[in-house]
Amino acid sequence: MILRFSLPFRTAWGQRLVVCGSEPSLGQWNLDHALQLQYNPELGRWSQEISLPDDAPGTVDYKYILLDDQDGGKHWEWGPNRQVHYDGRQFSRLVLEDYWRPAAQPENELFTAAFTQALLRRPDTGPARPAKAARVADSVVRFQLAAPRVESGHQVCVLGSDAALGAWDARKAVVLSDTDYPTWTAEVALDQPDKPTQYKYGIWDPAAKQIVLLENGEDRIIPPAQDRRTLRVRADENFRYPTAWRGAGVALPVFAMRSQQGLGVGEFPDLKLLTDWAVQTGLKLVQILPINDTVATHTWVDSYPYAAISVFALHPQYLSLDAIAPLQDAAARQELEQLRQELNAKDFVDYEPVMNAKWKFARLLYQQEKAAFLADPAFHAFREEQKSWLEPYTAFCALRDQYGTADFQQWPEEYRTPAKVAELVRADAANFDEVGLHFFIQFHLDKQLREAVDYARHRGVVLKGDLPIGIYRHSVDAWTQPELYHMHQQAGAPPDDFSTTGQNWRFPTYNWERMAEDGYAWWKQRMGTLARYFDALRIDHILGFFRIWEIPGHSVEGLLGHFSPALPLHQHEIEQRLGWFDYGRLCEPYIRWHMLQHLFHGQAQAVFDEFMEDAGYGAIRLKEHVRTQRQMESVFTEKIAADPANTEHYQWLRSGLYSLANEVLFVPDDLRADFYHPRITVDKSVSFKELNGEDQHRMREIYNDFFFQRHENFWREQGLRKLPPVRYATNMLICGEDLGMVPASVPGVMRALGMLGLNIQRMPSDPKVEFGHPDAAPYLSVVSPGSHDMSTVRGWWEEDHVKTQRFFETILGHWGEQAPYHCEPWVAREITVQHLHSPAMWAIFPLQDLLAMSPELRRANPDDEQINVPANPTHFWKYRLHLPLEQLTQEDGFNREMQELVSRSGRVSSY
Template sequence: MILRFTLPFHTAWGQRLVVCGSVPTLGSWNLAQALDLHYHPASGFWSQEISLPDDQAGTVEYKFILLDERSGNEDWEWGANRVVHYDGRQLGRIVLEDYWRPAAQPENELHTAAFTQALMRRPTPAKASTTRPAARVADSVMRFQLAAPRVDSDHQLCVLGSDPALGAWDARKAVLLSDQDYPTWVAEVALEHPERTTQYKYGIWDPRDKKILHLEAGDDRIISASADRKTLRVRADEHFRYPTGNWRGAGVALPVFALRSRRGLGVGEFPDLKLLVDWAASTGLKMVQILPINDTTATHTWVDSYPYAAISVFALHPQYLNLDEIAELAEPADRQELERQRDEFNGRNFVDYEPVMNAKWHFIKKLYQQEKGKFLADPEFKTFREQQQSWLVAYAAFSALRDRFGTADFSQWPSEFRTPQRLDELTAETQADFDEFGLHFFTQFHLDKQLRDAVDYARQSGVVMKGDLPIGIYRHSADAWTQPELYHMDQQAGAPPDDFSTTGQNWRFPTYNWERMAEDGYTWWKQRMSHLARYFDALRIDHILGFFRIWEMPGHSVEGLLGHFSPALPLHRHEIEQRIGWFDHGRLCEPYIRWHILNDIFKEQAEAVRQEFLDETTPGIFRLKEHLRTQRQIEEVFGKKIAAEPSNAEHYSWLRTGLYQLVNEVLFVPAAEADFYHPRITLPKTYAFRELDDHTRHRLHDLYNDFFYRRHEDFWRDQGMVKLPAVRYATNMLICGEDLGMVPESVPGVMKALGILGLNIQRMPADPKVEFGHPGVAPYLSVVSPGSHDMSTVRGWWEEDPARTQRFFENTLGHWGEGAPYHCEPWVAREVTVQHLHSPAMWAVFPLQDLLAMSPALRRANPLDEQINVPSNPTHFWKYRLHLNLEDLVQEIGFNHDVQQLLISSGRQRVY
């Protein structure tokens, strides 16, 4: 039999089309041996035929590729492989009438799991209607095949056209398509007049009322006349043409630890997500966004409350485990104690991390011993262990050894455990100390079970669960223990100075060894993404700029100012000399410390600082003493001072900050290669810069701007296009990137090309020329939000700077000439919410605190109690907890109806 490929496509000179696929005649997925298509100028079609066995049935997978002989580019069409099933015993010919599937189309993101598994899920497959049996081999059969994920779960697609077999434009006789292969809809029709040109359109069909709700917009689609017999024509159409514009939805953001329910134990737990989903569904919100949920247990102190320092990028945090869903405690005294502690911890208005975790572990250990026999014999657990073997055994070993040796810093463990060896043997059930490891198998199994149950509940409710992928890994983690070659353990990751921190952020995570990761095709990233897809249909990638370049600091830095972008193109000393006219290592690269600077920073303490911490090299010129040359050395010295005199902690902290500032007083920081340097970030703000002569300042400023804003654009674009596709296409999740901060110009283009949604925060606009962004100008493939977990809430921000608030009130909310209220009144919060809801962005996501701000009865009394994180404080205690029980919030009928009406009026509840 004959398989004919056809594709309408207009190429430029030097371009050609090929088809590559699974059979030898299509190259067996070897592009060099792909099938060349021939161009027919009269019709504008490219086509070619191959032969398949007449006496066999089978499947062919294929894709079209655009080759450019001028540039050497190989552009594969977007999407999954095309699939055609053939049976040479039934048909003599299949004609594939395809259309090119371009990348970077907004409609492509509707094919992600967020839409296909949650928002538009298909509860039961819909049947197609056929006008005549397609199996009659003498007929010429037309297969209508439309890729259309955006169809409400209660609706179906239909096709209506001029041929009597398509209803002759009588809407009551439309042909229904099956969603058996959703998001592709299919129906086979034997046209009554295939020799005539047929016009047709697709429509949205309501099976309850048996009518077409929407007929697609635009001109009629056309089927050319054909006299072929015993032929199957596969019309693979792309994109239903919706007359109502783009799909838009809204969501709510809240960390799991902040959820409050009556059944929890002082902290949010995975089953509580069902309550939040119930509330979201009742209001019309379509997404629940959470923070990272990985295990961060490194010290068993409140420091572990930081959710971005996971000891495993795969394991889940035990704090989210609901004890009751495992089993009832057998001992009445234990049950009574659990209830007592539940009442105690749930009575607090914050997450009291240490006592809560102590209580959790106490009862988890009891449940483990109680359920151990049944658990180890459970086929579900055996399947879980087998499927998660690649990380689970190492994590259990790491966690047990952490507790055995009292530290997560594996470099401090006995030598035989500093590198993982024979872990299967170490954690075997036959070992006498197995319970040390079995406890963690038990905990992870039940966490996984509870989370997947909550996610499935969200999907069935038509709500998307959106997770969060931290950009870094923790230095003392199972990941670093098992695969240290994937990371630069002697370096630190962070962020350059921004609105969150004027001295930059130092997360103290090792940076990635991208070269090593590339050697196996980024397997570690693919595993990580695949694991996240086990739980989520959408994902926020934290600090997506890190895939282009990360802010990297040497191990001796505490603050972020002495870092540099990595990878980067540092300057050779000769280039610096050429650009500014001279090069003096001492003046440019060593701390610039003068007596008047000491007076500026330390005031009346300047002389005492000079005597204790500085050496005078020449009159009025100083350098830090040898044991205080780096910030890490200073941190260690002052750590001891504070420990010895805690009553003077505030004064010592002030002195330490001042000494850090002296270390930062350089204009260039050395690169890894000898004689190469990076300009120090925010260099124009230093004393060292301000006290140069005018001519040098001007030249150095030009060099600085060129280095940070022009030199690396193509270089960083290439970095992003190498790394991100492997991560982006490892799963079918909807991907959103947190792209705030110092954003290279190339980033939005790369994200758009890969279908990654950007983030638009009103008070952190991407355009440096405007003070406040406007949600109304956000692109469709983006998320708009009034804030994030790293910011104060709208109410808190409103009170921080009255002059700025007044400008926002007038220029952004449009209250010209009016005085802004001192507090963010509920009607103001409502205006901010409405402004975001009416944005053209695909998603508007709101911190729950900002939605509650619209209700005088429900919002918290003090807005300062609502902030989740303070990025400028590296030792912030993450303890925020919702002040309302979710069970009660679901019952707030008036408020929930109000939110629902706002969503309806903004069009964010409509499917079409």
């Protein structure tokens, strides 16, 4: 049997095409032995033939690769391996009429799990329908179209000029099979294979027995064929839709969800209620914040969802006790109901009492259900499947509680490494119940979350998760694999609209070189666990894959950090470009008496006497015990503990001293002597302002080159090295949070990898505009009026009325009108509509911003709706929706209005 590859493709000089695959003649996936294709310039086609056995059916897997002899590039076509089944007993010739599948095409994202598993999921109607078999004939065409964008009640059909394709009679169109969805197939024996056949694909409604959409563009053509006993496989290009697919979604953290069955906090079953509301209103996505376990201290500090003690384990606060089993003890049942009423009556998540209740009743349920649980085959399957992270996690939690800290460096020597994990998790271990409780909780959390995910998928709603960029310093991950992180460093973010001194997350930074040694196995496992629950994912601070803001361990604020990896300046380069180099003036805190007077007013002398000393020639230096911000933090922690009544005063003094420590122009590199990084926002420092004019000019040139030119290609290479293993570890739809100081190379790399960017109106990517407009967003992006790190639209509206007025006129188009003092419902509606009509693939709204359109449903005080305040490092995450989700699903008037807005924007129908 002859197999012929045929592919139309225009190459540049020095480029050629090969096909690599499972057959020996295709190199058996060894690219060095791939089949070379031959080019026919008249047809513009690359082709070649191989022989296959004709005595039995078989399968060939293959893929096309573009080789560039000029630069050595090896570019594999996008998508999974191609596969073709053959039967030499029926056909003597198999012709593969393929098209190159280019990467970085918007249509490619329709093949992700968000679409194939949820939005456009095929109905569960038993075994898939097999492809229509052609009648026995000399020449058969197998129509094969990859088309995920088909509503669950519709099918793909083909209609054409040949009588076998209906002779353009729409009632006689050939319906394709979805057996291999998202690929549709049907075999047709053409009546007149020796003549050209024109055809088009359509969307078929089997209930109405009619075509509801015929694709755009010119007719497709099948050239005439004279070959006998030939099967021609037409692997066609994309269905030509008149418009791009667009959808809308809602964002709300799980902890913020309120339901009648909750226990003072949102729980995984509440996702079903929010899914119901999304279906009612035409929304197709529910976005949440990270849901991993953050229990490190058993205090309010643990409310921060981006400091997980395990990147795999789920947070116990989301456990629905009722969904496990009823409490058999009547007194316990009564106590639980009383606590439910008390905690649900609060207008915020009272984290510590909530968690105390969860732990208490989870322990009771564990003891009650222990025998059945430990004998449950489903638990043993879960434990075996998740063993690599689950067993260390349960041991870690037991040790954390036994020794009163998650800082494993403070545990007894024998437990500072995970060497004894196997001992601790044995069923016959003396303290197994302390471990068994966490097995029990994680098993039920996983079960409850997967039930909610399955519920959403079957209703065409995507659940979108959130991947934090960092890991917690005192976590299972750091305990088990410390070699993967730089534990002596801190990750954060440079100054931005959220925080003028930068953000210090205190997470260790990644040891990317070590991670690369095993092909980024830790990242692939992490992504695989997330794909267990989510079909779409937001990657927090995706810039961290290009470079992270790395802060030395002695800093509290972020200003003395630097990008890593980076290309720091050698002392000689600074000297050459600045004209001089003086370590004391450039790299040590610049402190003068007038600065103390400005910061501390009448207390300047007292502050000097306690914390500083004369350095000569008008210079002042900090005393040895307060040279760094960490030392300052320690000193003032003691002062506040000894004199809590004056806490506010001590915090004010500490803040002033922090600012003095930041008064440097260059930050020494932590790895290489005599190398330096310009301090971020250096022109805002007093040290810079007191340089002479010429030195200021030269310093600005050094600064601008360093931050905006020097690293562009370097950081692009970093992103292209680290992101693909993460991006392609799963089939989730990936959205990157790319706000802030974005290198110019980032959007291009994200586009090449099919990752959606984020467009927030108040944080435009274009530095030349004050506000972004949703109309300017690219298709592969998410538009949103805000994020969890910002005030809501209503809160922002009242922060700066001068800015609000400019927004009202320039973005909302109310030229010459006075903006309302408060964000009235009609204003919130205009902002929502503007986002809905954006060309972006997704418009996702914080639920608070949608409720702002209703005078009856929105919260009284908008300041109570903000989830996080990044500028406040001690902020507690306690926001809770003021309406039960059960009530929201019954607000028929508002829900109809929402559905109409979404429908009019074209974000409800798939075509």
